[in-house]
Amino acid sequence: MSETSMKRHMGLRASRAISNTLIYVLLIAISIIWLIPFFCIVLQSFRVESTWQVGYVIPKQWGFDNYVNLFSTDFPRWYVNTFITAVCTALLQTVIVLCMSYTLSRFRFKMRKPLMRFMLILGMFPGMLTMIILYRVLKDLGLTQANATPGLILVYVASSGMGYYVSKGFFDTIPKSLDEAARVDGATRFQVLKKIILPLSKPIVIYTVLTAFMGPWGDFVFARYISFGASAGMNVAVGLYNWLTPDQINKNYTMFCSGGVLVAVPVTLLFLFLQKYYVEGVTGGAVKG
């Protein structure tokens, strides 16, 4: 029996039901695989009968000890460092990116195209290449080790101008006639940005804030280099990683898990509340008007 005749035989509804079932089974399997590590970490963070890794998932004794003990370590310090870095970066980077996108979208000046091309090429170099030089520069400025937080903010913000693509694309979709009308009524360029463009581009602003916040929040490589062993300058990723060295893993493993859960909280909250805008932001920039 050929395939088409089989489909006819089963009927449209039946075949759709089968394909839906298959898809759902697949999706459920994938999401289980994807969720298991998170699930384990959350459970391990509540395990209090021992502090090392064990061969079972469900704790034998439940409790909040791991969370309470976190506060007698350097964890709060790392958390604050990360938070300051992420918030400052999110604010500064958003301002810079929006100004950049607005300029490149609305202004026409001589070097506009070459500048955009130049930045495109610059963006092709992996950022890690600059790590050693940046380390040197920051060290000479005194912004490494215990003072790593301002140093990191500087590094993250300094390159942010180049991330204008998505928001420029979005701004391009807003009709220019709106600007022109406002200009005719006597608005300045800044007023146009503030009163016309920004209210229309809420999704893209939120998208920019979110991505700017996420970068520093999870950064490890740069942060590790720049904090260079000084606990006072570490972010959560670097600090928590140290708990997994042979020296500390058996003492701090469950605390590591609870730290991991706390790290995930702000990001999860942000996404839960801003998810609607996030999706619009990502897709909105792609539509050319």
Next chain:
Amino acid sequence: MKKLLAVVLTVAMLLSLVSFAAASSLAGEYEIKVWVADKIKDLTEKQIERFNETNEDGIKFKAVVESQGEGDAATNMVNDVEAGADIYCFAQDQFARLLTAKALAKLGVKAAETVTATTDEGAVKAVTTGDGTMWAYPLSADNDFFMFYDKSVIPDEDVDSLEKLVEDCEKAGKYFSFDLKNAWYNSCFFFGAGCKSEWLTDDDGTIISVDDTYNSDKGLIAVKGMKKIVDSDAWNSTSEVSAFESNSAIVVSGIWYSKDAQKILGDNYGVADLPSYNVDGTDYHLTSYFGFKLMGVKPQEDKVKAAALHKLAQYLTGKDCSLDRFEAVGWGPANLEAQAEEAVKNDPTLKVVNEQREFSVIQSAIHGSWWDIGKVIAEEIQPIAADDVDGLKQVLQNYENKMAAVFTMSSAEKEAWTVIGMYNEADGFFFTDYSDGKETWTADLAMVKGDNGIWKTEQAWPMEAGVEFKVRQGKSWDVSYGNGGDNFKVEEAGTYYIVFDEAATTISLEKAE
């Protein structure tokens, strides 16, 4: 009267000198950074506090103690010596790397004498280079590996035989955790059979060659022994003691996990030196690496601070502090007096450490590539049948080939000509290892090949009259030229390129414009 006055004044002056000498010139407050393992971080803070209160020189340290495991400390120091800690702990095998990076300060004559007199002989050797200079303070003498086991599964009488242990684990359906996918652990089979693997360094601590006999009849015995465990379903390649929680009965690991293993196993905590394996009727006792943990002082610009730091390092590695660490985290002291304490002598884990030390090889500098070359042996022999001698030999041959490649220069490097010569006053770092001042004939200056076999230095260098040098090929003295048999000598001071004509084998100087 005048005479009396003179005498009084002289005495007064002498007294003032004496009292000046007594209130040591080291007195003062110093800000320092210290890296130690997390386990002893709080303890070290207390010990430095105690040093501040008790030292007779009036030294006060304001110390920032950061946790930095002995394994990582060297890597971080080498990355940026300047930003590294003033005092830091490291494992013995990192010694050569740190020397090369100039991250260790020499011990003074007195300090060296004290350390030699009060410290474990092997440890003293570990911190001394060929010319008799000492570079670090031995912190502990306990870095080997041995066996933690679960007494409820493994009968005590079986712990001497690898075969019996494997059998016990198989019978009980438990794992035998032995991290043979790690060169450090699997080397014990080779050393047990009598193989050698020693890396040789020059005076700077750079590794220049290796004396390795893995690929031999003894090596064959070793892989046959290793087969006995890697062929078993009970084998699990890890050295984490938390493996006891996931169905292991034995974990081969070291002193750093002794307290954790005691916590996990409770009353069933068993500890023993490594077992023997039997090949063709002969027993071979597994022979681990043995190393010391060391404490280093970073070279300082301020000589006074350097002296104060050396005092602190000496204190921290002395008897009292060693005993503190023994009590807190179970580390075996390198200090002889501390070793002689009853509590230390009778500690069951340290007893095993010392029993294993009888069957051990001192771990000195190891080339970074060895870890990857060695770790694959266990996996490579696994699919080969135990009686397939040729197959096993091939694994050893692969190992030897990879080891040989470590020191093979590329043919371009072998053919290249370089300049080597004496110290040049006009320019402090020409011809010389420039971090260390006036050493001569130590560093090769690269030349670039031009047309017609003419080699030339990449840049012109200021030279003074009387400077001597030669050019040589492949950085070895097998082929070298100067002026006839003598060195080439600069007649007139100036800034020159050095030019070497490969065909005519003549050297000339070309004045820079």
